[in-house]
Amino acid sequence: MPATGEAVDTMSFPLVVGVDGSDASLQALDWAVDEAARHGLPLRLIYASRWEQYEGLLPAFDAGRSSGAIVAQNIATTCAERAAARNPDVKVSAEVLAEDTVTALLAESREAFAVVTGSRGRGELADALLGSVSLAVAGRAASPVIVVRGAHGNLRGEFGRVILAVGDVTEGSEAIGFAFREARARDAALHAVRTWCRPAQAHGGPLRSHEAKSLLYEEQAATVLGEALDEAEGRHPGTVCHREVIEGPAHRVLVKLSERADLLVLGALRRCDRSGIQLGRVSHTVLHRAACPVAIVPLRV
Known part of the structure; x- marks a missing residue:
């Protein structure tokens, strides 16, 4: 990001959404597709391959049982396909990064219109956490962070x-x-x-x-x-x-x-x-x- 006080055209940046295959991240993905369409922004999907060390192992859909790298790519690809199906006019890209999730999303926030996350993680502690990733990113990111939560009517606007x-x-x-x-x-x-x-x-x-x-x-x-x-x-x-x-x-x-x-x-x-x-x-x-x-x-x- 530019120095403090320097004007930034954030509309030239993508909307970034963290995905991990959980129900909460899929909800955040759907919301992010709609948000990108509203603002005419490209959508960038990020899967950090060390997400599991925080919040469990299994996605909400079956991404396969092969090696970690293949599972990660399957999750990213499935999420990209879901985004494209929701709105074909939104330009979607997806990337798997060999980083822990907080580090990856904080780095992405330096050149993002905003970073979108779900309100829950995966695994046994999901209900007890904001989750931990969302809280850490919301409290440290350089860009706006939108934590997607709420009932159906709130999410649909x-x-x-x-x-x-x-x-x-x-x-x-x-x-x-x-x-x-x-x-x-x-x-x-x-x-x-x-x-x-x-x-x-x-x-x-x-x-x-x-x-x-x-x-x-x-x-x-x-x-x-x-x-x-x-x-x-x-x-x-x-x-x-x-x-x-x-x-x-x-x-x-x-x-x-x-x-x-x-x-x-x-x-x-x-x-x-x-x-x-x-x-x-x-x-x-x-x-x-x-x-x-x-x-x-x-x-x-």
């Missing part, structure tokens, strides 16, 4: 609504543009949300003072929301954008809103002087509990 979580204005700058583009590509409305929490009332304090502080907190949330969106709306004419400030913990509010959404978009800072997973509590929670696909959009600082 039946609600016509993209949710944008507006946190810190700086943190969310890249996420705002991403959310507007997603809403436009889907011909959907954008629902931008900023949460706030009522201050704790001092024991024995006057009720009127407490109510005044609550009103101030709500007004501050509305101000942040306006500052984040005013300029962006001018750059994206024609996209319907609803603004709402909602009282309550952000993670709970967003999980509830995700029940009637096609996509939930959040921003995440990537500090160049830090390593490891860089995700806050809100991102962690929605990645595990949201009822629709979740996009984590990084901003490098």
Whole structure:
């Protein structure tokens, strides 16, 4: 990726999807085909041949019982055929890489419109994990990462609504543009949300003072929301954008809103002087509990 602050034409990059033959990865693949078609992007399928060390051995379909290399190629080929059958107009390529999955997808994210993963892995621990690959990639990738999860209606885009979580204005700058583009590509409305929490009332304090502080907190949330969106709306004419400030913990509010959404978009800072997973509590929670696909959009600082 170019240096911080340098403009990048991400529309010239492919949409990358990690495949492993599991039910969750096939669901992510189908979603990624539709996403690539919406944006007019080529689709790049990646099978990392060391996936098994994380999340089990057997794919959801029968890819054969021969050597590991043949099994890997069979999975990649079968997934490519599935993508082509779903939408023949999407240009599809597939590659088997002799890497562990996280390393492979993080490398791919440097020149990707976005990286798409499933919400579960394979094997005995699948139900207990986000899975581990998806969480690691979402917390470290250079590009947006979309974790595909949710019910049938959410995955099919039946609600016509993209949710944008507006946190810190700086943190969310890249996420705002991403959310507007997603809403436009889907011909959907954008629902931008900023949460706030009522201050704790001092024991024995006057009720009127407490109510005044609550009103101030709500007004501050509305101000942040306006500052984040005013300029962006001018750059994206024609996209319907609803603004709402909602009282309550952000993670709970967003999980509830995700029940009637096609996509939930959040921003995440990537500090160049830090390593490891860089995700806050809100991102962690929605990645595990949201009822629709979740996009984590990084901003490098």
